Amino acid sequence: MWWEKKSRGAGPQDEKDASLTVVSSHPSASLADPAPRNVEMPTANYNHTVIGRSMVLHGELSGKEDLLIEGQFAGTINLPENCVTVGAGGEVKAEVRARQVIVQGAVTGNISAGEKIEIRKTGHVVGDLVAAAIAIEDGAFFKGSIDIVREQAHHAAAAAASQPVLRELE
Template identity: 45%
Template sequence: MWGKKNTDSMSALDESAKHETAWLGSGLQVKGEITGTEDLQIDGAVEGLIHLDERKLTVGATAKVTADVNAHDVVVYGYLKGNVRAKGRIEIKKDGAIIGNLRMAQILIEDGADFKGSIGIDRSATEQAEKNVASRAAAAGAGSKGI
């Protein structure tokens, strides 16, 4: 009882830790550089640089972000001014706005969204994402066969 580890609970904790999200509230203002290994939700004001290379940045509806951004995925419900580079996907939601140059593997701009700038699709990132999905699918199939 005491010496036995509950591996199911521990793996659930490990999985939830992989998807932690930091939050910058609507009453906060940050000037400078933000780097991290967690997803980040911004509802306040940020000015500077944001580096979340393997994580997701969400710009909330009340957010005003003036920054260059590097992230895996970026979702904008509010306002973002700056150059954005995403290894994965950029989404501009219906009331969201981006002013700046975008470079990503995939993009989604909803009806009602505002965008002013240029868009560059990084084909190598798209191809790598497709390879990763195929590798995971093959590994999952091999795992179910006992290989």
């Protein structure tokens, strides 16, 4: 992915930071509970990607991997089949669309999740939430609207959105 290349092309300091961000976990592990900071974990083939603390990225992000953001990201995130976790140090200014979104850091922008949005106690969210389920811990900051939609409706909306593209392909 373009932003992976960007991070690899960074200077020595960034390489050092990047090494911290290669947090590939055991397949059974979940991004819902990201590893403590400064703990380097062994690389594995589990499909998730980390934007490290020193990374500042702008643009459109899409794919089929879970994502942990510990750095800064601005733009749009579209991972409808995956989990996006904004770590405690993460700062995101983006429209986020994912299967599941967990916020421990700061997000400014609307969040849409097919399954669940969780705002942990350290989380700070300003934007509208649309999901099948929402969990907000005491102490979290949230400003915005909450819309609970059934997953079926969410899929229907997603399907409707993709319809023109399918027609074009045909």
